[in-house]
Amino acid sequence: MKRLVPMWIAIIAGFVMLLSAFFPITESLGETVGDVFNVVAAIAFILGAGSLAKVNLAKISRRDQGWGYAAITLICFAITLVVGLGKIGVPPNTQFPLLAWSGEKNADGSIFGWIYEFALVPITSTMFALLAFYVASAAFRAFRAKNLEAILLLSTAFIILLGRTFAGVVLTGWLPDWASGLRLENLSVYIMQVFNTAGNRAIIIGIALGVTATSLRILLGVDRSWMGSGD
Amino acid sequence: MFARIVKWDYLALVARNANANRWQKISSALIFCVIALGSFGASGVESKVDSKVDSRGKIPLNELGQEVIAPPAATSITAEDVAWDAGGVIKISWQPAAGITSATKWIVERSEVLVDGQGSGQGSGQGPWTLVAEVPIEEKYAVASKLSPEASYFFRVTAVSPNGSSAVTTTKSAVTGHWNFFIGAKLPLFCAILLVSACVINFILAARRGRPMKVRRIAALEAIKDAVGRATEMGRSILFVPGIQDMDNIQTVAGLTVLGNVSRTAAEYDAAIEVPTSRSLVMEAAREAVQASYLAAGRADAYNADAIRYITDEQFGFVAYVSGRMVREKPAACFYMGCFFAESLILAETGNSIGAIQIAGTAESSQLPFFVAACDYTLIGEEFMAASAYLSGEPDQIGSLKGQDLAKAIAAIVIVIGVVLATMAVIAPSGPIPAALAWLKGVLGS
Amino acid sequence: MSKLLSILESLDRRWIFLAMAISVAGPILYIGITGKTLPETPTPAARAVYKEIEALPPGTPVLLSFDFDPASGGELIPMATSLVHQCAARRLRMVFIALWPLGPQLIDETIKRVILADYPDLKEGVDYVNVGFQSGNEAVMKVMLTDFAKAFPITKNGIAVGDVVALQGIQRVLDFPLLITISAGYPGAKEWIQYVVSSSGGKIKMVTGCTGVQTSALYPYYPNQLSGLLGAIKGAAEYESLVNSSLAPNDTSAAIPAKYLEAQRRMGPQLGAHLLMIALIILGNIAYFAQRKSKVRATS
Structure with a gap:
């Protein structure tokens, strides 16, 4: 029962939201589901605040390492809450x-x-x-010319890094107009618009289909692992 | 009759929708057929022209006492209910008179027919005139939305120029905006969803019938056990961050499905797991998921609800806590599964600095490079969405992945057709190919 | 040499952090003292933003959505300043909203910085209005598609939107010919495209300014769904130079108020940071190849 009820709530709410996008008669139902979510999320704030207080108070009472920070957290939380609610x-x-x-x-x-x-x-x-x-430390560690793909990635990074600053203009601004496409600032725009866009679109299409399939698994009750992997 | 009911220009507008789903192409013909057949959903009331003479009856003067010439009024005005919509929307069209170029904009107004005055005609039994829209002078139509369902309205239009306003042109009879049971403009999207769903359900059923399903090995998911095992050996904790969004984000749900599996492995290995969340609701959902996993692993006694805690909704406040915690507690394995933004690199770099084994998964394409650079394994987009099915190993769920692949293949075929047509249209700029390309573009909304 | 390589191989990341601090602080101080900025050549995406706003006749309502918080203000506040600067100069009717809780505060700050300071003739509630924040993310967008007043019943000052002159004739979001979003994440430009622009049937155009991280994810939507795109501080600087040169064509950067040069000023630190990163990548690779060479030698 503990798993069945949430599962059916998810299934009904999910289908209502889906149908409300296409059938006007269910539009208000969809809005109601959205409102209910907002109300539940707002009430859950109390649970969140309770968890925050419980964990930090326990830390203070046990005098755990860094308990002073827990005290500061709670004091700041209380002050902000009072001055915010009390205006x-x-x-x-x-x-x-x-x-x-x-x-x-x-x-x-x-x-x-x-x-x-x-x-x-x-x-x-x-x-x-x-x-x-x-970003600097990650670049230092991660950008290694290990193979051809990595070299291409490196070269692209250089073009974008230079093309997005005045350095690009200084380095390649002398190129004549007929070769202006090779100027770093133009090359960086070209890379962003063509190669980046192509790759991103492929990822976006994959994600969209993945989202659809995941939603369907949850709506059909095939995937219940979001409630835990119990059998 | 047919031409009156089917709003060809409105449909053309829909077809040009810049972001229309590419599946629109498959069902564009259907829109026209369905709308033609389903005309019962539209009232199709058409009002006729009635240009009125300026009631002021005198030539207006400017501040210098000179005569000013107001722009000419619209020669006709029609209003009609928009078919296959959510109701309460009426499209108003008008014909501008010659010489209208001196005007700068049109003012479109509406007046509701009062119940006791219904059918009494223009000028009587009407509510006050209220503004519908101000549109540039080049436009020839406006859409009045947010109208009361099943109420009737008169509409009027006035051209405005710096020299003054034209006479008003009013619809002859009132028009009613009716409800329709389906939003026609979304039919292609609906068909696309049905198609993808059919692919997925078909493979789920095939899996249930015993058809063998095989998916490629996903290294990041295979590494989960190793990571948990490593944490157990080192006697350190496991950190799981389910993103920074709420439960209404599918990525958070996908993250929790992975959490269910990770926590079950942690329970089996007797490793401590910590889940900081930035949303209260996610905390509750995560607690349920972890508790159920511990219960399933027969380790209900080891479940610690306080290890799954709410920190703050504030993005960087959350990052500050998690990063600090990582530096102090030095977890042996860090999982980042969900929706992440700028915090992705801060978390992953901090994890890297403490030598933790890191596995990330997100559908935020802009954050993938950061995770790839700083983590040991990254689930990219759809891999992340497939994680739950992969980890479960259930035929049903694996089947759904196969269905997803089939849908992807269909999308790829449509792209290839588009590319081929576009390329051929450059070679042969006239004839059927450019026409086919134009049709495809129209349907796909580019 | 080998000592240098061994240092590189085991370089503590704190040295990198120090180098980054110096490479950023140097240009900030130099530009702060001299007031000099680097010249910008606007790219088509930035020009498109400028053109879309410039094409609107005075009095046209535009919706400006501030979907960010102070954390990303470094990149986005200069964009917000320039966008409001151009809209105010064009005498467009500016309707400000926010889908992020801290957005209204940023709207107020931008109004103070630009409109109250340089366009005092514009009247609040008539020429511009801060409608404020509404929670609900894309659900708010969906409601705005059919009923603006339902999504935002009152303005930030507590006035019913139906009584606001600046909102006359606005029934739904599609009544705005142009939507300007300044976006730092979720909900942001991507959701505006998916839920509003896609439903408008081409009636509403959208331009956006976004953080650098988001730029690559938004390029696929330009120029179809997105009419113009300002990516990161670079996009902001390009657009800022366009606005400045059109509004004050004869002014040198010294004569332009610093608030209208913020983005261009920040291109100096960006140059320093990018050059450092290139140097770091090169150094990292030198260390990598040296390490690989020594491994090969050891193996042979």
Whole structure:
């Protein structure tokens, strides 16, 4: 029963969503399924927050290694939750000046807005910027001219890397107009538009068919492993 | 009658749809036939021309007191229910008068027929005029959507220029937008889905009848046992990241199917598995999957729900946690199976730096190069989608992979036909080949 | 020499990180001090974005979807600035939405940076409106196909969309002749193409600015489903130079406000990073071949 009920929910919801794309009469049903998902996902937030609190509190009480970080996590979580839900420091909306909570949670002057601007933005930007470092170390390690395919890959990488900067213009800008196609900046566009596009389309078609077959396996109840590989 | 009911120009518009599924070609003829036969779904009400004289009755002047010449009104206006749609959509077409080039745009308005005034004719029993659309002067039609089902409307159009507005041209009778049971424009897509489904179901049934099915070896999936075994030998944990999207993403579902298998192997080997998630719902689903696997392996006592935990929805907050955890705990095997974006390389490089054996799978084509560069094994796109079927080894599921291959072969044949026709059309620019190519392009929507 | 090769073979990745930091920081400091930028030659994809916006008559409604967050702002904020700059200069009716929770904040920042600072005559609610964020990803797109007001019932300021002048005549997303998306992932440009552009029957055109990682995945859609494409900071710089040269043809880069040169300024660090990566790849291969040679010698 524990596996049967979720399986039938998935099958019915899946078919409703599929049919709602083609049959107008089921359109509202499809929207309802979408709404139900959003509601369930929102309620699941409570479970997520519970899990976060439980794991970190356990860590603190056991004085595990790095328990201080767990405490910081919980304190930051609580502060953000309170200032966000309480709209602390949020001025009322100009349209509804008498309603204290009518302003946007991250309006100018709000603590939530301050956290967003001076904590979230720099931290997430820093994490994203780490990519530059990891790309460099991955390139150093992974790009080896081991065989013909690897050499082709390497050459393509050089063309794209140079063609996407001013270095490409400096190196091949002297080429006459009749040979302008060989300029690095044009070559990089050509590679992106022709070779990259061809490869990507092949992968996209394969993925689309894979998604269809996977969905069908789940909708028909053939594949139930998403509920665990129990028999 | 036939010409009136079948909206040829609307269908042509549908056929030109830039992103139409390539399967459209197979069933384009069907659209026309079905719509012709199924005309009962469209009201086909056609209204006639009624150009009105400007009610102001005087020549307008500009701020300098000079006479300004307003653009001429449209000479005719028709409104008709769009056939085979979700209802509540009416197409309004008009004919511009000569000399309209001085105008810049058309203003299209509608007025609902009030219930007590239904059939009383223009100007009485109508609601207020509300804007439907402002369209460039080159356009000759507009589509009014979001109309109340089964309600009737009048429409009018006015040309606007910097010198003023034209007289209004109003439809003579009210038009009703009817529901249809099927969205005709999606018929090719529907047929394509049926075709692919037929291929898959056919092979599933064939497998059930005992037909032997064989799939090629997928190294990344064969390596799962080795990776789990290695983690057990080293006494370290296994890290499984099911992507950063929610359960409404098929990649997350595919990731969980692999998790079910990995966790069962981990349970059998008595290796600890850790699953950080960036969505609460995924955490719950992952817990169910892992618990069921532990139960199936006869190790229900070893299941630890807290090892499958929610971290944060914030993409880089999640990455920061997982990377930190990897550096501190040094898991021996890392699995990345699901939908990933910029975090793919950060996770995979961190995993590489701690010497973990790494297996990744995603259908995000833009992230594949990063996983290929930094991981030991990568499931590319459809391989990832096939992982669950492959790992299960069940004939039904293996059969579905065969069906998928057949659908791929059909897609390849269509591509080859297109390429051959396009090439031949360059060699012979006139005759049946360019016509066939144009038809194919029209159907495929390019 | 052999010592150098052994260092290369066992190079700690932190040295690579340091080299990357220097190669990026150097150009940032140089450009910051001198104010000089590198010249850009726009590619057809960037020109197409410019042309699509330029082709619209003043007053035409355009939908701008900010589907990103501050993390990818380094690449996408300069694009957003230039796109809004051109739309404001063309006096287009700008309707801003976001399918990412942090999008509305970025919209407000862009409005402040461009419209309030340089186009004070444009009125909020009339010439532009920030409709805000709606959760639901592609489900929101599907609803917008039939009913814009159902997907976004109120604006970010709490006004019913039916009362907003800037949204008059907009019943569904297809009433926008042009859709401009700035995309960092899911939901983003790919979903807009799949769920909206494909359903429009050619009625709606779409241009997009996306992160570098997404660019390769979006090229298959250009120029059919995507009318124009700005890929990463390079695309942003090309487009920015086009907008600047059309709006201020006689101005040198020194006379243009720094906010309208952000993308071009960032091409300097990109040059430094790319050159370092090429050097690293070459060094990595030298080490690899040296290692292979020594292995062959050892075997023989």
